[in-house]
Amino acid sequence: MVTIGLDLGGGSVQAIAMEGEEVLGEARLKTPATGDRTAVLDVLAAAVHQVRDVGGVAADDVRAVGVGTPGVVIDGTVGGTSNVPGFLERFALADLLQQRVERPVHVVNDVSAATIAEHRLGAGAGTEHLLCVFAGTGVGGGMILGGRPYLGSSGGAGEFGHMIVRQGGAVCPCGRRGCVEAYAGRRAIALAAERAHADGRPTVLFDVMAEHQEERVTSGVVAEALARGDELVADLVDEAVGALGAGIAAAVNLLDVEAVVLGGGLSDRLGAAFRTRVDAVVRPLLFLQPPQVQVTGAALGARAGGLGAALHAADST
Ligand SMILES: [Zn+2]
Structure with a gap:
Protein backbone atom coordinates (compact mmCIF):
# COMPACT_ATOMS: atom_id res chain seq x y z
CA MET A 1 0.00 0.00 0.00
CA ALA A 117 12.69 10.74 8.06
CA GLU A 118 16.26 11.32 9.28
CA HIS A 119 15.70 8.66 11.94
CA ARG A 120 14.30 6.07 9.53
CA LEU A 121 16.13 6.76 6.28
CA GLY A 122 18.84 9.33 6.97
CA ALA A 123 21.72 10.30 9.24
CA GLY A 124 20.02 9.06 12.43
CA ALA A 125 19.20 5.55 11.14
CA GLY A 126 19.74 2.85 13.72
CA THR A 127 19.55 5.12 16.76
CA GLU A 128 17.14 4.74 19.66
CA HIS A 129 17.55 8.28 21.08
CA LEU A 130 18.12 11.08 18.58
CA LEU A 131 18.08 14.89 18.51
CA CYS A 132 17.66 16.63 15.14
CA VAL A 133 18.28 20.37 14.83
CA PHE A 134 17.37 22.27 11.67
CA ALA A 135 18.85 25.76 11.21
CA GLY A 136 17.15 27.50 8.31
CA THR A 137 14.99 30.64 8.26
CA GLY A 138 14.32 29.86 11.90
CA VAL A 139 15.67 27.07 14.06
CA GLY A 140 13.61 23.95 14.83
CA GLY A 141 14.22 20.64 16.49
CA GLY A 142 12.81 17.18 16.83
CA MET A 143 13.47 14.19 19.05
CA ILE A 144 13.23 10.44 18.86
CA LEU A 145 13.19 8.99 22.38
CA GLY A 146 13.03 5.25 22.96
CA GLY A 147 12.67 4.72 19.22
CA ARG A 148 9.55 6.90 18.94
CA PRO A 149 8.97 10.55 18.01
CA TYR A 150 8.57 12.62 21.19
CA LEU A 151 5.94 15.34 20.63
CA GLY A 152 5.33 16.47 24.22
CA SER A 153 2.14 16.69 26.27
CA SER A 154 0.48 19.21 23.94
CA GLY A 155 2.36 18.71 20.68
CA GLY A 156 4.79 21.53 21.39
CA ALA A 157 8.01 19.60 22.09
CA GLY A 158 11.15 20.23 20.06
CA GLU A 159 11.16 24.03 20.10
CA PHE A 160 14.94 23.89 20.12
CA GLY A 161 15.16 27.36 18.55
CA HIS A 162 13.60 28.90 21.64
CA MET A 163 15.94 27.38 24.19
CA ILE A 164 17.51 30.32 26.02
CA VAL A 165 21.27 30.29 25.60
CA ARG A 166 21.93 33.88 26.70
CA GLN A 167 19.74 35.42 29.38
CA GLY A 168 18.77 38.96 28.37
CA GLY A 169 20.47 38.43 25.00
CA ALA A 170 19.47 39.39 21.46
CA VAL A 171 15.76 39.70 20.63
CA CYS A 172 14.38 36.58 18.95
CA PRO A 173 11.69 36.68 16.21
CA CYS A 174 9.40 35.14 18.91
CA GLY A 175 9.77 38.35 20.94
CA ARG A 176 11.79 36.84 23.80
CA ARG A 177 15.48 37.36 24.36
CA GLY A 178 18.50 35.11 24.06
CA CYS A 179 16.92 32.18 22.19
CA VAL A 180 19.10 30.02 19.91
CA GLU A 181 17.10 31.32 16.94
CA ALA A 182 18.03 34.93 17.78
CA TYR A 183 21.60 34.02 16.73
CA ALA A 184 21.36 30.97 14.48
CA GLY A 185 18.32 31.63 12.26
CA ARG A 186 18.82 33.06 8.79
CA ARG A 187 16.14 35.69 9.43
CA ALA A 188 17.84 36.86 12.65
CA ILE A 189 21.28 36.90 10.99
CA ALA A 190 19.91 39.04 8.12
CA LEU A 191 18.32 41.46 10.60
CA ALA A 192 21.51 41.77 12.67
CA ALA A 193 23.51 42.40 9.48
CA GLU A 194 21.07 45.12 8.36
CA ARG A 195 21.39 46.88 11.72
CA ALA A 196 25.20 46.68 11.77
CA HIS A 197 25.36 47.88 8.16
CA ALA A 198 23.05 50.84 8.98
CA ASP A 199 25.43 51.68 11.84
CA GLY A 200 28.26 51.95 9.30
CA ARG A 201 29.89 48.52 9.56
CA PRO A 202 31.24 47.47 6.14
CA THR A 203 29.99 44.22 4.59
CA VAL A 204 29.69 42.65 1.15
CA LEU A 205 26.55 40.75 2.20
CA PHE A 206 24.07 43.06 0.46
CA ASP A 207 26.27 43.29 -2.65
CA VAL A 208 26.27 39.48 -2.89
CA MET A 209 22.49 39.54 -2.48
CA ALA A 210 22.16 42.04 -5.37
CA GLU A 211 24.60 40.09 -7.58
CA HIS A 212 22.45 36.99 -7.23
CA GLN A 213 19.28 39.04 -7.76
CA GLU A 214 17.90 37.83 -4.46
CA GLU A 215 15.27 39.89 -2.66
CA ARG A 216 16.44 38.73 0.74
CA VAL A 217 19.55 37.42 2.45
CA THR A 218 19.31 33.70 1.64
CA SER A 219 21.43 30.99 3.26
CA GLY A 220 23.42 30.81 0.02
CA VAL A 221 24.13 34.56 0.20
CA VAL A 222 25.36 34.20 3.80
CA ALA A 223 27.62 31.29 2.77
CA GLU A 224 29.12 33.21 -0.15
CA ALA A 225 29.78 36.37 1.90
CA LEU A 226 31.51 34.20 4.49
CA ALA A 227 33.61 32.50 1.79
CA ARG A 228 34.65 35.96 0.53
CA GLY A 229 36.05 36.76 3.96
CA ASP A 230 33.40 39.22 5.12
CA GLU A 231 34.21 40.13 8.73
CA LEU A 232 30.69 41.08 9.80
CA VAL A 233 29.27 37.82 8.44
CA ALA A 234 32.12 35.88 10.07
CA ASP A 235 31.19 37.45 13.43
CA LEU A 236 27.49 36.60 12.96
CA VAL A 237 28.33 33.00 11.98
CA ASP A 238 30.54 32.78 15.11
CA GLU A 239 27.50 33.78 17.18
CA ALA A 240 25.38 31.15 15.39
CA VAL A 241 27.98 28.45 16.08
CA GLY A 242 28.13 29.42 19.76
CA ALA A 243 24.34 29.49 20.19
CA LEU A 244 23.79 26.15 18.42
CA GLY A 245 26.63 24.57 20.40
CA ALA A 246 25.31 25.79 23.75
CA GLY A 247 21.75 24.71 22.91
CA ILE A 248 22.79 21.26 21.68
CA ALA A 249 24.97 20.68 24.74
CA ALA A 250 22.10 21.65 27.07
CA ALA A 251 19.71 19.31 25.24
CA VAL A 252 22.20 16.41 25.28
CA ASN A 253 22.90 16.93 28.99
CA LEU A 254 19.14 16.70 29.61
CA LEU A 255 18.30 13.79 27.29
CA ASP A 256 21.51 11.74 26.86
CA VAL A 257 20.73 11.04 23.20
CA GLU A 258 23.05 8.83 21.11
CA ALA A 259 23.33 11.14 18.14
CA VAL A 260 22.73 14.73 17.07
CA VAL A 261 21.87 15.49 13.45
CA LEU A 262 22.26 19.10 12.29
CA GLY A 263 20.49 20.12 9.07
CA GLY A 264 18.40 22.94 7.60
CA GLY A 265 19.13 25.32 4.75
CA LEU A 266 21.65 27.49 6.61
CA SER A 267 23.60 24.55 8.05
CA ASP A 268 23.56 22.69 4.72
CA ARG A 269 24.89 25.76 2.87
CA LEU A 270 27.62 26.43 5.43
CA GLY A 271 28.59 22.77 5.17
CA ALA A 272 30.81 20.37 7.07
CA ALA A 273 33.16 23.08 8.37
CA PHE A 274 30.21 24.73 10.15
CA ARG A 275 29.05 21.46 11.73
CA THR A 276 32.59 20.65 12.86
CA ARG A 277 32.78 24.03 14.60
CA VAL A 278 29.41 23.46 16.31
CA ASP A 279 30.62 20.02 17.44
CA ALA A 280 33.79 21.60 18.88
CA VAL A 281 31.64 23.99 20.98
CA VAL A 282 29.42 21.14 22.18
CA ARG A 283 32.12 18.70 23.34
CA PRO A 284 33.57 20.54 26.36
CA LEU A 285 30.05 21.54 27.53
CA LEU A 286 28.86 17.94 27.84
CA PHE A 287 28.49 16.62 31.38
CA LEU A 288 29.31 13.03 30.40
CA GLN A 289 33.00 12.84 29.49
CA PRO A 290 34.51 11.69 27.26
CA PRO A 291 31.68 12.82 24.92
CA GLN A 292 29.47 9.99 23.69
CA VAL A 293 27.83 11.93 20.87
CA GLN A 294 28.93 13.74 17.75
CA VAL A 295 27.15 16.38 15.66
CA THR A 296 26.69 14.99 12.15
CA GLY A 297 25.07 16.45 9.04
CA ALA A 298 21.50 15.68 7.95
CA ALA A 299 21.34 13.29 4.98
CA LEU A 300 18.00 14.00 3.31
CA GLY A 301 18.09 17.76 2.71
CA ALA A 302 14.84 19.46 1.68
ZN1 LIG B 1 12.57 32.68 20.55
Missing part, protein backbone atom coordinates in the same frame (compact mmCIF):
# COMPACT_ATOMS: atom_id res chain seq x y z
CA VAL A 2 1.10 3.51 -0.83
CA THR A 3 1.17 6.61 1.37
CA ILE A 4 1.60 10.19 0.20
CA GLY A 5 3.57 12.74 2.21
CA LEU A 6 3.04 16.49 1.83
CA ASP A 7 5.52 19.01 3.20
CA LEU A 8 3.81 22.39 3.47
CA GLY A 9 6.32 25.24 3.41
CA GLY A 10 5.92 29.01 3.12
CA GLY A 11 7.16 28.86 -0.50
CA SER A 12 6.13 25.47 -1.82
CA VAL A 13 4.31 22.20 -1.17
CA GLN A 14 6.40 19.10 -1.77
CA ALA A 15 4.61 15.81 -2.35
CA ILE A 16 6.20 12.35 -2.21
CA ALA A 17 4.46 9.03 -2.90
CA MET A 18 6.02 6.08 -1.07
CA GLU A 19 5.53 2.36 -0.85
CA GLY A 20 7.37 1.03 2.19
CA GLU A 21 10.66 2.92 1.97
CA GLU A 22 10.64 3.19 -1.83
CA VAL A 23 9.84 6.56 -3.46
CA LEU A 24 7.38 6.19 -6.36
CA GLY A 25 7.08 9.82 -7.40
CA GLU A 26 7.60 13.45 -6.37
CA ALA A 27 5.90 16.74 -7.20
CA ARG A 28 6.23 20.34 -6.09
CA LEU A 29 3.59 23.10 -6.22
CA LYS A 30 3.68 26.76 -5.14
CA THR A 31 2.12 27.64 -1.78
CA PRO A 32 -0.38 30.51 -2.18
CA ALA A 33 1.14 33.70 -0.77
CA THR A 34 -2.23 35.39 -0.24
CA GLY A 35 -5.86 34.39 0.23
CA ASP A 36 -7.22 32.12 2.94
CA ARG A 37 -6.75 28.54 4.04
CA THR A 38 -9.15 27.31 1.31
CA ALA A 39 -6.55 28.26 -1.30
CA VAL A 40 -3.89 26.31 0.64
CA LEU A 41 -6.17 23.26 1.00
CA ASP A 42 -6.82 23.35 -2.76
CA VAL A 43 -3.06 23.26 -3.44
CA LEU A 44 -2.53 20.40 -0.95
CA ALA A 45 -5.28 18.40 -2.69
CA ALA A 46 -3.81 19.23 -6.12
CA ALA A 47 -0.38 18.03 -4.90
CA VAL A 48 -1.92 14.67 -3.92
CA HIS A 49 -3.41 14.27 -7.41
CA GLN A 50 -0.23 15.37 -9.15
CA VAL A 51 2.11 13.05 -7.27
CA ARG A 52 -0.30 10.18 -7.92
CA ASP A 53 -0.07 10.92 -11.65
CA VAL A 54 3.75 11.18 -11.56
CA GLY A 55 4.09 7.94 -9.61
CA GLY A 56 1.43 6.08 -11.61
CA VAL A 57 -0.54 5.39 -8.43
CA ALA A 58 -4.29 4.64 -8.63
CA ALA A 59 -6.50 6.52 -6.14
CA ASP A 60 -7.61 3.27 -4.50
CA ASP A 61 -4.00 2.24 -3.82
CA VAL A 62 -3.35 5.25 -1.55
CA ARG A 63 -3.76 4.10 2.05
CA ALA A 64 -3.31 7.49 3.73
CA VAL A 65 -1.95 11.02 3.30
CA GLY A 66 0.48 12.62 5.75
CA VAL A 67 0.92 16.38 6.05
CA GLY A 68 3.94 18.05 7.63
CA THR A 69 2.98 21.62 8.51
CA PRO A 70 4.56 24.50 10.38
CA GLY A 71 2.85 25.35 13.66
CA VAL A 72 1.71 23.41 16.72
CA VAL A 73 -0.23 20.27 15.76
CA ILE A 74 -2.83 18.83 18.16
CA ASP A 75 -5.03 15.89 17.09
CA GLY A 76 -5.17 16.81 13.40
CA THR A 77 -5.61 20.52 14.06
CA VAL A 78 -2.96 23.17 13.47
CA GLY A 79 -2.51 26.80 14.46
CA GLY A 80 0.01 29.45 15.36
CA THR A 81 1.90 29.80 12.10
CA SER A 82 2.07 33.09 10.23
CA ASN A 83 3.96 32.07 7.06
CA VAL A 84 1.05 30.14 5.49
CA PRO A 85 -2.19 32.09 4.77
CA GLY A 86 -5.02 31.20 7.17
CA PHE A 87 -2.89 29.03 9.47
CA LEU A 88 -2.62 31.43 12.43
CA GLU A 89 -5.94 30.47 14.05
CA ARG A 90 -6.33 26.80 14.96
CA PHE A 91 -8.45 24.72 12.56
CA ALA A 92 -9.10 21.07 11.64
CA LEU A 93 -6.59 20.57 8.80
CA ALA A 94 -6.90 16.76 8.78
CA ASP A 95 -10.73 16.78 8.53
CA LEU A 96 -10.86 19.46 5.83
CA LEU A 97 -8.19 17.85 3.64
CA GLN A 98 -9.72 14.41 4.17
CA GLN A 99 -12.98 15.70 2.64
CA ARG A 100 -11.07 16.82 -0.45
CA VAL A 101 -8.84 13.77 -1.03
CA GLU A 102 -11.22 11.09 0.33
CA ARG A 103 -8.41 9.31 2.15
CA PRO A 104 -7.39 9.31 5.85
CA VAL A 105 -5.16 12.34 6.58
CA HIS A 106 -2.59 12.43 9.40
CA VAL A 107 -1.04 15.78 10.33
CA VAL A 108 2.36 16.23 11.98
CA ASN A 109 4.59 19.23 12.66
CA ASP A 110 7.00 19.71 9.71
CA VAL A 111 10.14 19.51 11.83
CA SER A 112 8.88 16.36 13.53
CA ALA A 113 8.28 14.91 10.05
CA ALA A 114 11.86 15.70 8.99
CA THR A 115 13.11 14.12 12.22
CA ILE A 116 11.12 10.92 11.54
CA ARG A 303 13.13 16.09 0.97
CA ALA A 304 13.11 15.09 4.65
CA GLY A 305 9.75 16.75 5.40
CA GLY A 306 7.84 15.00 2.59
CA LEU A 307 9.47 11.63 3.30
CA GLY A 308 8.71 11.95 7.01
CA ALA A 309 5.08 12.93 6.39
CA ALA A 310 4.62 9.81 4.20
CA LEU A 311 6.27 7.60 6.85
CA HIS A 312 4.09 9.19 9.56
CA ALA A 313 0.96 8.43 7.53
CA ALA A 314 2.05 4.78 7.17
CA ASP A 315 2.79 4.54 10.92
CA SER A 316 -0.56 6.09 11.84
CA THR A 317 -2.76 3.81 9.74
Whole structure:
Protein backbone atom coordinates (compact mmCIF):
# COMPACT_ATOMS: atom_id res chain seq x y z
CA MET A 1 0.00 0.00 0.00
CA VAL A 2 1.10 3.51 -0.83
CA THR A 3 1.17 6.61 1.37
CA ILE A 4 1.60 10.19 0.20
CA GLY A 5 3.57 12.74 2.21
CA LEU A 6 3.04 16.49 1.83
CA ASP A 7 5.52 19.01 3.20
CA LEU A 8 3.81 22.39 3.47
CA GLY A 9 6.32 25.24 3.41
CA GLY A 10 5.92 29.01 3.12
CA GLY A 11 7.16 28.86 -0.50
CA SER A 12 6.13 25.47 -1.82
CA VAL A 13 4.31 22.20 -1.17
CA GLN A 14 6.40 19.10 -1.77
CA ALA A 15 4.61 15.81 -2.35
CA ILE A 16 6.20 12.35 -2.21
CA ALA A 17 4.46 9.03 -2.90
CA MET A 18 6.02 6.08 -1.07
CA GLU A 19 5.53 2.36 -0.85
CA GLY A 20 7.37 1.03 2.19
CA GLU A 21 10.66 2.92 1.97
CA GLU A 22 10.64 3.19 -1.83
CA VAL A 23 9.84 6.56 -3.46
CA LEU A 24 7.38 6.19 -6.36
CA GLY A 25 7.08 9.82 -7.40
CA GLU A 26 7.60 13.45 -6.37
CA ALA A 27 5.90 16.74 -7.20
CA ARG A 28 6.23 20.34 -6.09
CA LEU A 29 3.59 23.10 -6.22
CA LYS A 30 3.68 26.76 -5.14
CA THR A 31 2.12 27.64 -1.78
CA PRO A 32 -0.38 30.51 -2.18
CA ALA A 33 1.14 33.70 -0.77
CA THR A 34 -2.23 35.39 -0.24
CA GLY A 35 -5.86 34.39 0.23
CA ASP A 36 -7.22 32.12 2.94
CA ARG A 37 -6.75 28.54 4.04
CA THR A 38 -9.15 27.31 1.31
CA ALA A 39 -6.55 28.26 -1.30
CA VAL A 40 -3.89 26.31 0.64
CA LEU A 41 -6.17 23.26 1.00
CA ASP A 42 -6.82 23.35 -2.76
CA VAL A 43 -3.06 23.26 -3.44
CA LEU A 44 -2.53 20.40 -0.95
CA ALA A 45 -5.28 18.40 -2.69
CA ALA A 46 -3.81 19.23 -6.12
CA ALA A 47 -0.38 18.03 -4.90
CA VAL A 48 -1.92 14.67 -3.92
CA HIS A 49 -3.41 14.27 -7.41
CA GLN A 50 -0.23 15.37 -9.15
CA VAL A 51 2.11 13.05 -7.27
CA ARG A 52 -0.30 10.18 -7.92
CA ASP A 53 -0.07 10.92 -11.65
CA VAL A 54 3.75 11.18 -11.56
CA GLY A 55 4.09 7.94 -9.61
CA GLY A 56 1.43 6.08 -11.61
CA VAL A 57 -0.54 5.39 -8.43
CA ALA A 58 -4.29 4.64 -8.63
CA ALA A 59 -6.50 6.52 -6.14
CA ASP A 60 -7.61 3.27 -4.50
CA ASP A 61 -4.00 2.24 -3.82
CA VAL A 62 -3.35 5.25 -1.55
CA ARG A 63 -3.76 4.10 2.05
CA ALA A 64 -3.31 7.49 3.73
CA VAL A 65 -1.95 11.02 3.30
CA GLY A 66 0.48 12.62 5.75
CA VAL A 67 0.92 16.38 6.05
CA GLY A 68 3.94 18.05 7.63
CA THR A 69 2.98 21.62 8.51
CA PRO A 70 4.56 24.50 10.38
CA GLY A 71 2.85 25.35 13.66
CA VAL A 72 1.71 23.41 16.72
CA VAL A 73 -0.23 20.27 15.76
CA ILE A 74 -2.83 18.83 18.16
CA ASP A 75 -5.03 15.89 17.09
CA GLY A 76 -5.17 16.81 13.40
CA THR A 77 -5.61 20.52 14.06
CA VAL A 78 -2.96 23.17 13.47
CA GLY A 79 -2.51 26.80 14.46
CA GLY A 80 0.01 29.45 15.36
CA THR A 81 1.90 29.80 12.10
CA SER A 82 2.07 33.09 10.23
CA ASN A 83 3.96 32.07 7.06
CA VAL A 84 1.05 30.14 5.49
CA PRO A 85 -2.19 32.09 4.77
CA GLY A 86 -5.02 31.20 7.17
CA PHE A 87 -2.89 29.03 9.47
CA LEU A 88 -2.62 31.43 12.43
CA GLU A 89 -5.94 30.47 14.05
CA ARG A 90 -6.33 26.80 14.96
CA PHE A 91 -8.45 24.72 12.56
CA ALA A 92 -9.10 21.07 11.64
CA LEU A 93 -6.59 20.57 8.80
CA ALA A 94 -6.90 16.76 8.78
CA ASP A 95 -10.73 16.78 8.53
CA LEU A 96 -10.86 19.46 5.83
CA LEU A 97 -8.19 17.85 3.64
CA GLN A 98 -9.72 14.41 4.17
CA GLN A 99 -12.98 15.70 2.64
CA ARG A 100 -11.07 16.82 -0.45
CA VAL A 101 -8.84 13.77 -1.03
CA GLU A 102 -11.22 11.09 0.33
CA ARG A 103 -8.41 9.31 2.15
CA PRO A 104 -7.39 9.31 5.85
CA VAL A 105 -5.16 12.34 6.58
CA HIS A 106 -2.59 12.43 9.40
CA VAL A 107 -1.04 15.78 10.33
CA VAL A 108 2.36 16.23 11.98
CA ASN A 109 4.59 19.23 12.66
CA ASP A 110 7.00 19.71 9.71
CA VAL A 111 10.14 19.51 11.83
CA SER A 112 8.88 16.36 13.53
CA ALA A 113 8.28 14.91 10.05
CA ALA A 114 11.86 15.70 8.99
CA THR A 115 13.11 14.12 12.22
CA ILE A 116 11.12 10.92 11.54
CA ALA A 117 12.69 10.74 8.06
CA GLU A 118 16.26 11.32 9.28
CA HIS A 119 15.70 8.66 11.94
CA ARG A 120 14.30 6.07 9.53
CA LEU A 121 16.13 6.76 6.28
CA GLY A 122 18.84 9.33 6.97
CA ALA A 123 21.72 10.30 9.24
CA GLY A 124 20.02 9.06 12.43
CA ALA A 125 19.20 5.55 11.14
CA GLY A 126 19.74 2.85 13.72
CA THR A 127 19.55 5.12 16.76
CA GLU A 128 17.14 4.74 19.66
CA HIS A 129 17.55 8.28 21.08
CA LEU A 130 18.12 11.08 18.58
CA LEU A 131 18.08 14.89 18.51
CA CYS A 132 17.66 16.63 15.14
CA VAL A 133 18.28 20.37 14.83
CA PHE A 134 17.37 22.27 11.67
CA ALA A 135 18.85 25.76 11.21
CA GLY A 136 17.15 27.50 8.31
CA THR A 137 14.99 30.64 8.26
CA GLY A 138 14.32 29.86 11.90
CA VAL A 139 15.67 27.07 14.06
CA GLY A 140 13.61 23.95 14.83
CA GLY A 141 14.22 20.64 16.49
CA GLY A 142 12.81 17.18 16.83
CA MET A 143 13.47 14.19 19.05
CA ILE A 144 13.23 10.44 18.86
CA LEU A 145 13.19 8.99 22.38
CA GLY A 146 13.03 5.25 22.96
CA GLY A 147 12.67 4.72 19.22
CA ARG A 148 9.55 6.90 18.94
CA PRO A 149 8.97 10.55 18.01
CA TYR A 150 8.57 12.62 21.19
CA LEU A 151 5.94 15.34 20.63
CA GLY A 152 5.33 16.47 24.22
CA SER A 153 2.14 16.69 26.27
CA SER A 154 0.48 19.21 23.94
CA GLY A 155 2.36 18.71 20.68
CA GLY A 156 4.79 21.53 21.39
CA ALA A 157 8.01 19.60 22.09
CA GLY A 158 11.15 20.23 20.06
CA GLU A 159 11.16 24.03 20.10
CA PHE A 160 14.94 23.89 20.12
CA GLY A 161 15.16 27.36 18.55
CA HIS A 162 13.60 28.90 21.64
CA MET A 163 15.94 27.38 24.19
CA ILE A 164 17.51 30.32 26.02
CA VAL A 165 21.27 30.29 25.60
CA ARG A 166 21.93 33.88 26.70
CA GLN A 167 19.74 35.42 29.38
CA GLY A 168 18.77 38.96 28.37
CA GLY A 169 20.47 38.43 25.00
CA ALA A 170 19.47 39.39 21.46
CA VAL A 171 15.76 39.70 20.63
CA CYS A 172 14.38 36.58 18.95
CA PRO A 173 11.69 36.68 16.21
CA CYS A 174 9.40 35.14 18.91
CA GLY A 175 9.77 38.35 20.94
CA ARG A 176 11.79 36.84 23.80
CA ARG A 177 15.48 37.36 24.36
CA GLY A 178 18.50 35.11 24.06
CA CYS A 179 16.92 32.18 22.19
CA VAL A 180 19.10 30.02 19.91
CA GLU A 181 17.10 31.32 16.94
CA ALA A 182 18.03 34.93 17.78
CA TYR A 183 21.60 34.02 16.73
CA ALA A 184 21.36 30.97 14.48
CA GLY A 185 18.32 31.63 12.26
CA ARG A 186 18.82 33.06 8.79
CA ARG A 187 16.14 35.69 9.43
CA ALA A 188 17.84 36.86 12.65
CA ILE A 189 21.28 36.90 10.99
CA ALA A 190 19.91 39.04 8.12
CA LEU A 191 18.32 41.46 10.60
CA ALA A 192 21.51 41.77 12.67
CA ALA A 193 23.51 42.40 9.48
CA GLU A 194 21.07 45.12 8.36
CA ARG A 195 21.39 46.88 11.72
CA ALA A 196 25.20 46.68 11.77
CA HIS A 197 25.36 47.88 8.16
CA ALA A 198 23.05 50.84 8.98
CA ASP A 199 25.43 51.68 11.84
CA GLY A 200 28.26 51.95 9.30
CA ARG A 201 29.89 48.52 9.56
CA PRO A 202 31.24 47.47 6.14
CA THR A 203 29.99 44.22 4.59
CA VAL A 204 29.69 42.65 1.15
CA LEU A 205 26.55 40.75 2.20
CA PHE A 206 24.07 43.06 0.46
CA ASP A 207 26.27 43.29 -2.65
CA VAL A 208 26.27 39.48 -2.89
CA MET A 209 22.49 39.54 -2.48
CA ALA A 210 22.16 42.04 -5.37
CA GLU A 211 24.60 40.09 -7.58
CA HIS A 212 22.45 36.99 -7.23
CA GLN A 213 19.28 39.04 -7.76
CA GLU A 214 17.90 37.83 -4.46
CA GLU A 215 15.27 39.89 -2.66
CA ARG A 216 16.44 38.73 0.74
CA VAL A 217 19.55 37.42 2.45
CA THR A 218 19.31 33.70 1.64
CA SER A 219 21.43 30.99 3.26
CA GLY A 220 23.42 30.81 0.02
CA VAL A 221 24.13 34.56 0.20
CA VAL A 222 25.36 34.20 3.80
CA ALA A 223 27.62 31.29 2.77
CA GLU A 224 29.12 33.21 -0.15
CA ALA A 225 29.78 36.37 1.90
CA LEU A 226 31.51 34.20 4.49
CA ALA A 227 33.61 32.50 1.79
CA ARG A 228 34.65 35.96 0.53
CA GLY A 229 36.05 36.76 3.96
CA ASP A 230 33.40 39.22 5.12
CA GLU A 231 34.21 40.13 8.73
CA LEU A 232 30.69 41.08 9.80
CA VAL A 233 29.27 37.82 8.44
CA ALA A 234 32.12 35.88 10.07
CA ASP A 235 31.19 37.45 13.43
CA LEU A 236 27.49 36.60 12.96
CA VAL A 237 28.33 33.00 11.98
CA ASP A 238 30.54 32.78 15.11
CA GLU A 239 27.50 33.78 17.18
CA ALA A 240 25.38 31.15 15.39
CA VAL A 241 27.98 28.45 16.08
CA GLY A 242 28.13 29.42 19.76
CA ALA A 243 24.34 29.49 20.19
CA LEU A 244 23.79 26.15 18.42
CA GLY A 245 26.63 24.57 20.40
CA ALA A 246 25.31 25.79 23.75
CA GLY A 247 21.75 24.71 22.91
CA ILE A 248 22.79 21.26 21.68
CA ALA A 249 24.97 20.68 24.74
CA ALA A 250 22.10 21.65 27.07
CA ALA A 251 19.71 19.31 25.24
CA VAL A 252 22.20 16.41 25.28
CA ASN A 253 22.90 16.93 28.99
CA LEU A 254 19.14 16.70 29.61
CA LEU A 255 18.30 13.79 27.29
CA ASP A 256 21.51 11.74 26.86
CA VAL A 257 20.73 11.04 23.20
CA GLU A 258 23.05 8.83 21.11
CA ALA A 259 23.33 11.14 18.14
CA VAL A 260 22.73 14.73 17.07
CA VAL A 261 21.87 15.49 13.45
CA LEU A 262 22.26 19.10 12.29
CA GLY A 263 20.49 20.12 9.07
CA GLY A 264 18.40 22.94 7.60
CA GLY A 265 19.13 25.32 4.75
CA LEU A 266 21.65 27.49 6.61
CA SER A 267 23.60 24.55 8.05
CA ASP A 268 23.56 22.69 4.72
CA ARG A 269 24.89 25.76 2.87
CA LEU A 270 27.62 26.43 5.43
CA GLY A 271 28.59 22.77 5.17
CA ALA A 272 30.81 20.37 7.07
CA ALA A 273 33.16 23.08 8.37
CA PHE A 274 30.21 24.73 10.15
CA ARG A 275 29.05 21.46 11.73
CA THR A 276 32.59 20.65 12.86
CA ARG A 277 32.78 24.03 14.60
CA VAL A 278 29.41 23.46 16.31
CA ASP A 279 30.62 20.02 17.44
CA ALA A 280 33.79 21.60 18.88
CA VAL A 281 31.64 23.99 20.98
CA VAL A 282 29.42 21.14 22.18
CA ARG A 283 32.12 18.70 23.34
CA PRO A 284 33.57 20.54 26.36
CA LEU A 285 30.05 21.54 27.53
CA LEU A 286 28.86 17.94 27.84
CA PHE A 287 28.49 16.62 31.38
CA LEU A 288 29.31 13.03 30.40
CA GLN A 289 33.00 12.84 29.49
CA PRO A 290 34.51 11.69 27.26
CA PRO A 291 31.68 12.82 24.92
CA GLN A 292 29.47 9.99 23.69
CA VAL A 293 27.83 11.93 20.87
CA GLN A 294 28.93 13.74 17.75
CA VAL A 295 27.15 16.38 15.66
CA THR A 296 26.69 14.99 12.15
CA GLY A 297 25.07 16.45 9.04
CA ALA A 298 21.50 15.68 7.95
CA ALA A 299 21.34 13.29 4.98
CA LEU A 300 18.00 14.00 3.31
CA GLY A 301 18.09 17.76 2.71
CA ALA A 302 14.84 19.46 1.68
CA ARG A 303 13.13 16.09 0.97
CA ALA A 304 13.11 15.09 4.65
CA GLY A 305 9.75 16.75 5.40
CA GLY A 306 7.84 15.00 2.59
CA LEU A 307 9.47 11.63 3.30
CA GLY A 308 8.71 11.95 7.01
CA ALA A 309 5.08 12.93 6.39
CA ALA A 310 4.62 9.81 4.20
CA LEU A 311 6.27 7.60 6.85
CA HIS A 312 4.09 9.19 9.56
CA ALA A 313 0.96 8.43 7.53
CA ALA A 314 2.05 4.78 7.17
CA ASP A 315 2.79 4.54 10.92
CA SER A 316 -0.56 6.09 11.84
CA THR A 317 -2.76 3.81 9.74
ZN1 LIG B 1 12.57 32.68 20.55
